Amino acid sequence: MSAADMSSFKPASAIRLRVPYALLTLIALLIVWQVAVMVARLPDYLLPSPATIITSLYDLSGLLVYHTWITLVEVVLGFIVAFLVAVPLATLICYSKLFERSVYPLIVGSQTIPKVAIAPLLLAAFGYGLVPKVTIVALMAFFPMVINTVVGLRSVSQEMIYLSQSMGASPMQQFFRFRMPGALPSMFAGMKMASVLAVIGAIVAEFVGSNNGLGYVITVAGSNFRMDQQFAAIVVLSALGTVIFWIIGLIERRALPWHKPTQDGGH
Amino acid sequence: MLNSTRSGNFISIEGVSKTFPTRKGNVLALSQIDLGIKPGEFVSIVGPSGCGKSTLLMILAGLIPSSGGVVHVNGRDITAPSADIGIVFQRDVLLEWRTALENIVLQAEIRKMDKKAATERAMQLLDMVGLKGFENAFPHELSGGMRQRVSICRALLHEPPLVVMDEPFGALDALTRDQLQLDLLKMWQKSGMTVVFITHSISEAVFLSDRVVVMSPRPGRIEEIIDIDLPRPRRLSMRETPKFAGYAHQVTSIFKTLGVLREGDDE
Numbered sequence: 178m179s180a181a182d183m184s185s186f187k188p189a190s191a192i193r194l195r196v197p198y199a200l201l202t203l204i205a206l207l208i209v210w211q212v213a214v215m216v217a218r219l220p221d222y223l224l225p226s227p228a229t230i231i232t233s234l235y236d237l238s239g240l241l242v243y244h245t246w247i248t249l250v251e252v253v254l255g256f257i258v259a260f261l262v263a264v265p266l267a268t269l270i271c272y273s274k275l276f277e278r279s280v281y282p283l284i285v286g287s288q289t290i291p292k293v294a295i296a297p298l299l300l301a302a303f304g305y306g307l308v309p310k311v312t313i314v315a316l317m318a319f320f321p322m323v324i325n326t327v328v329g330l331r332s333v334s335q336e337m338i339y340l341s342q343s344m345g346a347s348p349m350q351q352f353f354r355f356r357m358p359g360a361l362p363s364m365f366a367g368m369k370m371a372s373v374l375a376v377i378g379a380i381v382a383e384f385v386g387s388n389n390g391l392g393y394v395i396t397v398a399g400s401n402f403r404m405d406q407q408f409a410a411i412v413v414l415s416a417l418g419t420v421i422f423w424i425i426g427l428i429e430r431r432a433l434p435w436h437k438p439t440q441d442g443g444h
Numbered sequence: 445m446l447n448s449t450r451s452g453n454f455i456s457i458e459g460v461s462k463t464f465p466t467r468k469g470n471v472l473a474l475s476q477i478d479l480g481i482k483p484g485e486f487v488s489i490v491g492p493s494g495c496g497k498s499t500l501l502m503i504l505a506g507l508i509p510s511s512g513g514v515v516h517v518n519g520r521d522i523t524a525p526s527a528d529i530g531i532v533f534q535r536d537v538l539l540e541w542r543t544a545l546e547n548i549v550l551q552a553e554i555r556k557m558d559k560k561a562a563t564e565r566a567m568q569l570l571d572m573v574g575l576k577g578f579e580n581a582f583p584h585e586l587s588g589g590m591r592q593r594v595s596i597c598r599a600l601l602h603e604p605p606l607v608v609m610d611e612p613f614g615a616l617d618a619l620t621r622d623q624l625q626l627d628l629l630k631m632w633q634k635s636g637m638t639v640v641f642i643t644h645s646i647s648e649a650v651f652l653s654d655r656v657v658v659m660s661p662r663p664g665r666i667e668e669i670i671d672i673d674l675p676r677p678r679r680l681s682m683r684e685t686p687k688f689a690g691y692a693h694q695v696t697s698i699f700k701t702l703g704v705l706r707e708g709d710d711e
């Protein structure tokens with residue numbers, strides 16, 4: 178009966194209702210999980226129930242806030258570093274044949290190196306401080322930013338360049354008035370991808386060597402067989418990632434009111 | 445008002461040719477083009493697809509170099525992108541991140557013209573092409589015909605002595621096309637500018653022009669130049685006159701002789 182109701186919805190209302198649907202699905206899954214754990218009488222160290230996890234979240238809230246802050250700082254700093262390196266580099270790659278031929282292939286090639294594998298090396302080199310973690314975050318976030326900025330800057334049409342020339346635009350004007358704004362949608366798509374990778378980078382760095390951050394909480398909880406605490410940290414972690422992603426999306430919509438939402442690839 | 449060259453021509457194209465190097469060897473796009481255009485003249489160029497019309501226009505605007513020959517506009521050698529020009533491209537080439545008005549005023553911003561006066565003129569132009577009330581719309585909110593109208597306004601904002609248009613109405617429906625032809629003629633007559641207009645449509649060329657330049661298939665040569673001796677201002681009803689039909693027939697026969705048309709109808 179309800180299925181019949183749903184099929185009569187117009188597409189627009191279906192889209193507007195997408196968020197509640199996702200929420201309902203999540204709640205349904207949690208209920209199934211809770212019931213399954215209770216029926217099977219699974220011990221907490223194998224699979225904690227959602228209720229246990231929520232209790233742990235509450236008990237650990239002070240601790241989790243502190244460690245979330247640590248991870249957030251690593252992510253934000255690494256993200257900024259990646260941005261500050263990626264955008265100028267992408268501009269150089271776009272304007273200089275030499276850079277395109279010499280640096281670009283190396284950047285692409287370097288992506289085959291698993292960052293997890295170099296994390297111990299960086300930690301050995303820089304110690305346990307903030308620097309190696311920020312470096313790993315930056316390395317993770319860097320690639321999608323460079324690639325998407327290059328793609329965006331290159332997407333300007335030949336006619337657009339001709340137009341700027343016929344107006345007598347200086348190279349600076351050509352870049353900032355014609356090329357750069359057109360690259361922004363692609364750059365934002367890159368930043369969204371980068372934000373997800375940045376969080377992964379921070380956690381990996383904290384796994385390998387750290388005495389704080391959400392990655393550290395997960396490691397310690399794991400070694401104490403506190404699955405409930407581990408899950409609590411993971412919940413906070415995914416909330417952190419989601420919020421960062423959402424904030425970038427918000428900035429994008431504010432900064433690019435001209436951008437058709439349908440073109441928003443939804444990365 | 446305008447300087448003329450020795451021959452009284454505003455534009456003189458002498459022996460211009462163009463070869464494009466491609467992987468399959470050189471492509472001769474234009475061969476030995478000679479054309480003089482008087483100040484304030486409205487000249488159309490018709491020719492089959494790929495015969496080099498756009499190429500000729502880009503050479504005239506100084507946006508691509510010719511392989512031989514010389515181009516003078518207003519007594520000056522064209523060797524670099526010319527700024528004393530307004531260009532309407534085959535595609536509208538609007539900046540998606542600027543509103544209709546901002547797209548037009550961009551012309552003034554880059555040229556460092558008075559912003560207030562430019563805005564006023566832009567509003568007048570928008571009014572003239574029937575886009576009053578759409579000044580704050582973004583390009584993606586406009587139809588194809590409306591977008592092309594904005595790009596025409598942009599090309600005219602700085603009152604250039606020369607306006608070149610590359611099939612500006614090619615993608616429009618017949619009704620919009622008729623209206624824009626009339627609007628364009630009105631603006632041309634008011635301003636005294638010289639217009640070089642490329643089109644696929646024989647009747648459009650005859651309707652608008654003082655002279656119609658007929659080009660051969662690639663390598664593009666000028667096959668014939670036809671004086672259109674119809675009174676100004678042109679009226680839509682003139683298209684039904686025997687004289688108009690005679691001119692259209694003349695162009696059509698040239699294309700038939702060239703083998704471009706194998707028994708077709710007018711247009």
Ligand SMILES: Nc1ncnc2c1ncn2[C@@H]1O[C@H](COP(=O)(O)OP(=O)(O)OP(=O)(O)O)[C@@H](O)[C@H]1O
Pocket residue numbers: 464465466471473491492493494495496497498499500662
């Ligand atoms: N950058 C380029 N490199 C190589 N060949 C080119 C280039 N630009 C144009 N050509 C060739 O030159 C010829 C003329 O092209 P052009 O765009 O001037 O034609 P056109 O008359 O404007 O055609 P249409 O009416 O379809 O727009 C074509 O055969 C095309 O293949």
Ligand SMILES: [Mg+2]
Pocket residue numbers: 497498499534610
């Ligand atoms: Mg063309």
